[in-house]
Amino acid sequence: MQDVIKVHCFGCGSLNERGLQIKSHWAGPEELVCRWQPQPFHIGHPGVVYGGMIASVVDCHAMWTAMAAHCRDSGIEMDGTALPFAYVTGKLSVSYLKPAVIDQPLELRARVVDKGERRSTVECVVLQRGQECARAEVIAVRVQPLA
Ligand SMILES: CCCCCCCC(=O)SCCNC(=O)CCNC(=O)[C@H](O)C(C)(C)COP(=O)(O)OP(=O)(O)OC[C@H]1O[C@@H](n2cnc3c(N)ncnc32)[C@H](O)[C@@H]1OP(=O)(O)O
Numbered sequence: 001m002q003d004v005i006k007v008h009c010f011g012c013g014s015l016n017e018r019g020l021q022i023k024s025h026w027a028g029p030e031e032l033v034c035r036w037q038p039q040p041f042h043i044g045h046p047g048v049v050y051g052g053m054i055a056s057v058v059d060c061h062a063m064w065t066a067m068a069a070h071c072r073d074s075g076i077e078m079d080g081t082a083l084p085f086a087y088v089t090g091k092l093s094v095s096y097l098k099p100a101v102i103d104q105p106l107e108l109r110a111r112v113v114d115k116g117e118r119r120s121t122v123e124c125v126v127l128q129r130g131q132e133c134a135r136a137e138v139i140a141v142r143v144q145p146l147a
Contacts, residue, residue: 001025001032001064004080011060022057024064027109032068034061034108042102049100051134058094058108058124058136063087065110066120066140073115086146090119091139098133100126106133118142 001024007013012022020036027033036057044050066087071078100106110124119141126134 001068001078004078005083006080009060011056012064020057020060022060024061024068024110026068030069030111032061032065032110034064034110035105036108037105038100038102040102045099047102049102049106051094051096054096054100054106054126054134055092055094055136057106058110058126058134059089059092059138061108061110062092062122062124062136062138063089063140065122065124066112066142069112069115069120070142082145084145085142086144087120087140088143088146089138090141092136093138094134094136096134098128098131100128100133104128110138 002012008015010019013019022034022036024032024034038049042053107127110122112120113123114121122138124136
């Protein structure tokens, strides 16, 4: 999905060479998936991924989930042309359930579970080797495109 909209975002921006360059894609009618391989410098405790990095990946993937779901619901094509809106993070709440090891990829699975006029509540689970290591609830708020 990030292949068609090129941005500088630290999480997903293909134009940010120091960013995480995450990619989110639909995996079924409601769920978006993102796979991300932590790098050795994303470490917190020895061998364990720094929790703030997990929050960052969740944050960006959740915004894409809100954005993609809104485009789908509104019949807006994500074809590379500028979108008439942006989503920003209003709230990000992460529960860390198990340490995530640094040398294995993370899989994020997110979906919109509730939608207000401009707010989308996104639930995201973070899996490693099939085990849930974190779970998050993110509030994404639709705003005018940011310059
Ligand atoms: C393609 C690139 C992807 C980039 C992803 C980047 C992700 C980010 O890092 S974004 C940066 C971090 N976030 C920000 O800077 C946001 C800063 N905050 C703001 O700009 C504002 O407070 C903002 C826009 C969130 C809300 O302000 P405002 O537009 O006045 O909202 P308001 O009218 O009060 O509320 C709109 C809706 O959002 C909800 N809402 C707003 N803020 C919150 C919040 N903090 N918590 C929960 N719900 C909230 C309201 O309840 C309301 O819900 P509903 O649609 O159901 O009625």
